[in-house]
Amino acid sequence: xxxxxxxxxxxxxxxxxxxxxxxxxxxxxxxxxxxxxxxxxxxxxxxxxxxxxxxxxxxxxxxxxxxxxxxxxxxxxxxxxxxxxxxxxxxxxxxxxxxxxxxxxxxxxxxxxxxxxxxxxxxxxxxxxxxxxxxxxxxxxxxxxxxxxxxxxxxxxxxxxxxxxxxxxxxxxxxxxxxxxxxxxxxxxxxxxxxxxxxxxxxxxxxxxxxxxxxxxxxxxxxxxxxxxxxxxxxxxxxxxxxxxxxxxxxxxxxxxxxxxxxxxxxxxxxxxxxxxxxxxxxxxxxxxxxxxxxxxxxxxxxxxxxxxxxxxxxxxxxxxxxxxxxxxxxxxxxxxxxxxxxxxxxxxxxxxxxxxxxxxxxxxxxxxxxxxxxxxxxxxxxxxxxxxxxxxxxxxxxxxxxxxxxxxxxxxxxxxxxxxxxxxxxxxxxxxxxxxxxxxxxxxxxxxxxxxxxxxxxxxxxxxxxxxxxxxxxxxxxxxxxxxxxxxxxxxxxxxxxxxxxxxxxxx
Amino acid sequence: xxxxxxxxxxxxxxxxxxxxxxxxxxxxxxxxxxxxxxxxxxxxxxxxxxxxxxxxxxxxxxxxxxxxxxxxxxxxxxxxxxxxxxxxxxxxxxxxxxxxxxxxxxxxxxxxxxxxxxxxxxxxxxxxxxxxxxxxxxxxxxxxxxxxxxxxxxxxxxxxxxxxxxxxxxxxxxxxxxxxxxxxxxxxxxxxxxxxxxxxxxxxxxxxxxxxxxxxxxxxxxxxxxxxxxxxxxxxxxxxxxxxxxxxxxxxxxxxxxxxxxxxxxxxxxxxxxxxxxxxxxxxxxxxxxxxxxxxxxxxxxxxxxxxxx
Numbered sequence: 001x002x003x004x005x006x007x008x009x010x011x012x013x014x015x016x017x018x019x020x021x022x023x024x025x026x027x028x029x030x031x032x033x034x035x036x037x038x039x040x041x042x043x044x045x046x047x048x049x050x051x052x053x054x055x056x057x058x059x060x061x062x063x064x065x066x067x068x069x070x071x072x073x074x075x076x077x078x079x080x081x082x083x084x085x086x087x088x089x090x091x092x093x094x095x096x097x098x099x100x101x102x103x104x105x106x107x108x109x110x111x112x113x114x115x116x117x118x119x120x121x122x123x124x125x126x127x128x129x130x131x132x133x134x135x136x137x138x139x140x141x142x143x144x145x146x147x148x149x150x151x152x153x154x155x156x157x158x159x160x161x162x163x164x165x166x167x168x169x170x171x172x173x174x175x176x177x178x179x180x181x182x183x184x185x186x187x188x189x190x191x192x193x194x195x196x197x198x199x200x201x202x203x204x205x206x207x208x209x210x211x212x213x214x215x216x217x218x219x220x221x222x223x224x225x226x227x228x229x230x231x232x233x234x235x236x237x238x239x240x241x242x243x244x245x246x247x248x249x250x251x252x253x254x255x256x257x258x259x260x261x262x263x264x265x266x267x268x269x270x271x272x273x274x275x276x277x278x279x280x281x282x283x284x285x286x287x288x289x290x291x292x293x294x295x296x297x298x299x300x301x302x303x304x305x306x307x308x309x310x311x312x313x314x315x316x317x318x319x320x321x322x323x324x325x326x327x328x329x330x331x332x333x334x335x336x337x338x339x340x341x342x343x344x345x346x347x348x349x350x351x352x353x354x355x356x357x358x359x360x361x362x363x364x365x366x367x368x369x370x371x372x373x374x375x376x377x378x379x380x381x382x383x384x385x386x387x388x389x390x391x392x393x394x395x396x397x398x399x400x401x402x403x404x405x406x407x408x409x410x411x412x413x414x415x416x417x418x419x420x421x422x423x424x425x426x427x428x429x430x431x432x433x434x435x436x437x438x439x440x441x442x443x444x445x446x447x448x449x450x451x452x453x454x455x456x457x458x459x460x461x462x463x464x465x466x467x468x469x470x471x472x473x474x475x476x477x478x479x480x481x482x483x484x485x486x487x488x489x490x491x492x493x494x495x496x497x498x499x500x501x502x503x504x505x506x507x508x509x
Numbered sequence: 510x511x512x513x514x515x516x517x518x519x520x521x522x523x524x525x526x527x528x529x530x531x532x533x534x535x536x537x538x539x540x541x542x543x544x545x546x547x548x549x550x551x552x553x554x555x556x557x558x559x560x561x562x563x564x565x566x567x568x569x570x571x572x573x574x575x576x577x578x579x580x581x582x583x584x585x586x587x588x589x590x591x592x593x594x595x596x597x598x599x600x601x602x603x604x605x606x607x608x609x610x611x612x613x614x615x616x617x618x619x620x621x622x623x624x625x626x627x628x629x630x631x632x633x634x635x636x637x638x639x640x641x642x643x644x645x646x647x648x649x650x651x652x653x654x655x656x657x658x659x660x661x662x663x664x665x666x667x668x669x670x671x672x673x674x675x676x677x678x679x680x681x682x683x684x685x686x687x688x689x690x691x692x693x694x695x696x697x698x699x700x701x702x703x704x705x706x707x708x709x710x711x712x713x714x715x716x717x718x719x720x721x722x723x724x725x726x727x728x729x730x731x732x733x734x735x736x737x738x739x740x741x742x743x744x745x746x747x748x749x750x751x752x753x754x755x756x757x758x759x760x761x762x763x764x765x766x767x768x769x770x771x772x773x774x775x776x777x778x779x780x781x782x783x784x785x786x787x788x789x790x791x792x793x794x795x796x797x798x799x800x801x802x803x804x805x806x807x808x809x810x811x812x813x814x815x816x817x818x819x
Binding site for chain 1: 674677678680681684685687688689691692693694806808809
């Protein structure tokens with residue numbers, strides 16, 4: 001491609017105490033190009049874009065924007081030069097309305113009335129309808145992202161940086177986003193797209209720069225590489241798909257019978273007549289589009305939502321009435337989707353978080369006193385086995401990157417040697433090698449005779465680990481069938497109704 | 510009829526005077542909290558203002574210079590608080606409490622020679638024919654200038670927060686400091702200005718007590734006015750006009766119970782004395798109860814330390 005270069009990055013380096021976040025990174029982005037920045041958690045992607053956006057100053061190296069030296073000292077300078085950024089954790093203000101949120105991200109916002117009109121025009125033009133007077137706190141994740149994108153678009157950016165934009169979106173919202181991005185690129189805006197979802201990058205991007213340990217490893221055309229090849233470049237080693245030894249199916253460990261349960265969340269999906277059996281040594285995969293009862297299913301199985309006594313049985317014993325502690329004691333553990341705030345307490349250390357769920361099964365507490373030495377040893381064990389990258393177990397949970405914390409919270413449950421483990425989105429936002437570690441650990445656990453229930457929206461993941469398969473649709477669970485020989489098309493049919501929903505969704509747009 | 514001896518116009522006039530010091534302190538603290546900082550040192554900054562205002566007003570003999578000195582005194586303590594919490598990252602609650610204790614102690618020392626002195630009189634603002642209107646004139650138009658400036662200040666703060674870009678940035682910093690930082694706003698700088706403004710307001714409120722309302726200096730003379738101001742901000746859901754209504758309600762009950770005491774009502778004095786606090790809190794709780802957090806308007810980053818991690 002012979003388009004003019006928009007941004008040239010040469011030899012950028014940045015060190016933090018103890019970490020070399022970026023080491024001599026160079027690449028170019030052409031106008032109208034969708035350029036992917038790929039790398040594992042902690043590979044230095046975020047630091048790199050923060051330097052381009054003026055939030056961090058590089059230690060060495062230089063940048064050129066349209067042939068002119070570019071060294072933004074703060075974000076406002078970057079914005080003036082035409083660089084805009086959509087953040088991974090949205091930089092939005094819940095108590096302010098859409099128009100105010102947009103105005104805060106602009107250098108010279110027009111008067112409120114003009115701004116509201118421009119928000120409407122631009123948002124409709126790009127298929128991202130927004131009401132400027134609504135409070136951001138009331139919006140869904142997809143709508144919040146629209147606010148961020150519209151905020152950027154109003155400034156007519158030359159370069160739009162997007163930091164893992166799809167991690168919070170439903171598949172339908174991802175489609176809409178991609179359409180918007182392609183339209184922008186066609187109009188000449190360059191897009192720097194950070195992600196580690198390889199299939200997405202192959203579908204969307206023209207070029208990819210791959211980072212590993214802060215260094216640039218390769219630049220390639222993602223359409224000419226397989227996802228596997230790119231994953232191996234990211235990780236720097238050959239990836240072995242999880243091994244799944246054939247194993248005999250054991251007795252039924254967990255049985256749920258005709259269970260209907262109302263969701264505790266007014267916007268949630270109630271469970272309707274759920275029935276299934278989970279055998280020892282079996283991995284049961286549950287697919288479904290987000291919001292079809294996955295959260296409720298996990299809460300019901302973990303014991304956070306109580307069920308009628310006899311409708312949930314563990315090895316024939318009724319456990320429906322027990323709460324999470326009671327069920328943990330009997331060997332049912334769960335790892336919810338939301339890691340910060342649900343699976344882990346953000347402001348507590350990893351040691352304390354290890355204690356929270358393991359106290360009883362690991363005997364870390366005796367007569368009301370905590371055995372800190374053993375608790376810390378347990379936390380270290382999780383960190384070592386699941387390759388959690390952290391200075392030590394004293395670090396606060398919130399200080400870990402999403403993928404690392406995910407490894408920790410899943411590892412914590414796996415280390416409890418449960419009879420039944422329920423996980424929701426176990427590898428959400430986790431890089432390829434860590435995902436492989438987690439999946440392998442789940443399979444190993446099944447190999448030892450535990451029942452494993454994996455709820456996921458990632459069909460490839462389910463096909464990789466599951467022995468049997470079911471789908472959730474509007475709170476109903478399909479019949480469980482064997483995963484062997486199941487095709488993606490058949491799964492689509494099982495997920496039922498979701499095809500219709502897509503059409504309805506598009507009609508509504 | 511026990512109310513017979515109480516003149517409503519006089520009551521109204523006294524109410525505005527009684528409410529002004531609390532309202533000044535509350536509007537300052539409201540801005541501080543809107544920027545995401547909880548400064549529990551309002552009482553300390555008020556008493557500092559009361560003392561400094563008194564000393565400075567007595568020496569050259571001008572109440573206006575006294576008020577300026579009071580604002581400066583409050584700001585000095587506020588600057589100390591800002592240094593501790595914004596630069597040295599200390600805990601806001603502990604620093605605020607320390608500030609109150611420090612202010613009370615320091616002013617007891619500074620003001621020792623000033624007990625029993627009468628300050629120069631602050632003239633009442635001459636509003637000409639307005640003050641001659643029956644009832645209204647007596648109730649509303651025979652005050653000193655500070656009463657009116659305070660009302661104007663409430664309006665200005667409301668306008669600032671609602672309509673100006675700087676006000677919007679301040680709300681944004683208080684709502685989500687990490688997002689504000691990511692957008693390139695200077696969280697600490699915004700908070701520093703807010704804290705200093707809060708200190709100046711608290712200082713003015715204190716000086717109003719020592720120079721006008723009480724017209725004298727005694728140790729610990731703020732007797733909890735700073736705490737009432739703090740409570741007002743929360744119960745008024747961080748809304749300026751509602752804070753003013755709360756302050757006037759409080760002032761009204763204070764004046765009323767004093768009148769009732771003077772009229773010799775047969776309710777124990779202790780109950781009457783506690784009534785302003787009880788009634789104000791009760792009314793404001795009723796106003797703000799039963800609403801979602803968003804409509805409660807609490808700043809999302811209130812009392813959370815901000816540490817720029819880049």
